[in-house]
Amino acid sequence: MPRQHPRLAAVATATAALTLLAAAPASAGEPTVSDPRVVAHFDFAAGETPENIALEPDGSADLTFAFAHKVVRVGKDGSGPTDVATLPEVTDPQTPNLGAAIATGIARAHDGTLYVGYATGTAETGIWRIGPGGGEPEQIAQLPTDTFPNGLALDEECGTLYVADSARGAVWSVPQEGGEPTVWASGPALAPSPQLPFGANGLKLHDGAVWVSNTAEGTLLRIPVEEDRTAGPVETRATGLDGIDDFAFTGHGDTALAALNTDSKVELVRPDGTHRTVLTATDGLDNPTSVAVRAKTVHVPSAAYFTTPNPDPNLLLARISKNKS
Template sequence: MSRRPRLAAVAVATAALALLAAGPASAGDPTVSDPRVVAHFDFATGQTPENIALEPDGSADLTFAFARQVVRVGKHGGVPKVLATLPEVANPQTPNIGAAIVTGIARAHDGTLYVAYATGTEETGIWRIAGGGGAPEQIAQLPADAFPNGIALDEKCGTIYAADSARGEVWRIPVDDGDPTVWASGAALAPSADLPFGANGLKLHDGAVWVSNTAQGTLLRIPFGQDRTAGPVETRATGLDGIDDFAFTGHGDTALAALNTSSLLELVRPDGSHRTVLTETDGLDNPTSVAVRAKTVYVPSAAYFFDPATETPDPNLLLARISRNKL
């Protein structure tokens, strides 16, 4: 990824040449319907929405990756309100990209926002933003060769977990005091020679850290062990080519996964089978993340991969309705 992320686009597109055939619908599957794009963004100014957190009123807090901004967009669209801009880096050396990029976002109950910033410099790490917006403050520094991507906040333990796409690790980061440590690592989280983006999206769910691996097209579960240490990595779904971020539809393990390169939203069942529920024809344009609130699904698209000679990128925010069927 970059403002015009050609090198990454080639690598990711190579990994996504073949899509797993969609599995048949199950009577117990949630239904996703009524997709509508509520906001369009300006690709030329770096308004490429990378990740999302939701406000109590249904507004969406988005990271604009290459504008280095955190913005808020109302549930019904409108002009994005800039909450913060991450500092400019004079000579970014971000792994695989070379440009400074704002990635994951998490929201505390008091409205405080935490975002991941990858720069290839000492600015790489986790930054905090007051709920109403303002100057961001770096609370944790990660190594220059790290690429912090999806993050999740464990407020009870005062800890942020961050997926590192370049190093193939999960970081454990104290919010208030202490040094970041590698919480989980290994082959299941690693990137590949063909695609240098491994661990990507990250969620805390049902006693575990869940992580997507873009290079391997997998959804992983890492249970908490004693003292909140990482248990063995479990592969819960495969064949999710180009997976970026994901979100759970409720208390169970059914998830919705954004398949970036193919512009699909995939419903992933607890048994690992999956099927497509939204496509490019619904408005998706390289979806990057997913959020679910009550009966609404939010899907930002960053429009990263396009042919400038024939295509016009459409970074946007799409909303859809979700209904949970009961057997």
């Protein structure tokens, strides 16, 4: 596998010119992150670059390995990885801004069904379903070949999957049972830029809204879900998050932990948009791609996309204090 991919080169070049927002100091009563430790290391040369994460009830992690285009499971003690499913080979991928087929976002239904995004630039681009227990993936929705499906979240109550499209700068909705995708939200706030062709990236459902990160703009956005299930006006909730990939909320409030890929940081983002660094490369991060929070544990996969000469893709766990925010 090549050491650097077109997507990664574009990100690295663009973010070098960006200016970081000064981190605000810790505030009383907000969550704290401590005791970071890397529990699993992966093989960069084999394409074991963890892109996204979903948690199992027992605390194990389902990870998409981007360039190996597969889903694996890692035990909460770091055991594994165990293969869950592999997406089909694509003979001539034409993935926008990249040219390589990659597995992207992952979401888990309560019955154990997994949904995975696949960006290929071919007819295989779209959302794939993996039944409980693994097995052969099935494509349930085909997205246009010029899209880049990335962050993914499932609203089981309404039977809808939401998909961030990094190439077109949009959010798609897809029926959970499969079918025709629909552009649910779009506009300048979600768009990529000429300098950095990756816009809408991470995506989460939280408190009646679809939240999306925009890598090109370094922003965290909130899109209200209206009563008729259409998208409300896009709200910018945080800026200065250069190199932001995916994110997760720490509780019922709007405090989030955001993975800053190129800077190998995790930022705690407060409801007022200010943020501070809580994890860095010295803790073991190596280009983190996503975050998951379960009870008192934070899970952070790193893909080591930009690290030379010794990339260390891994899974890091840390402790988070219990807090209503």
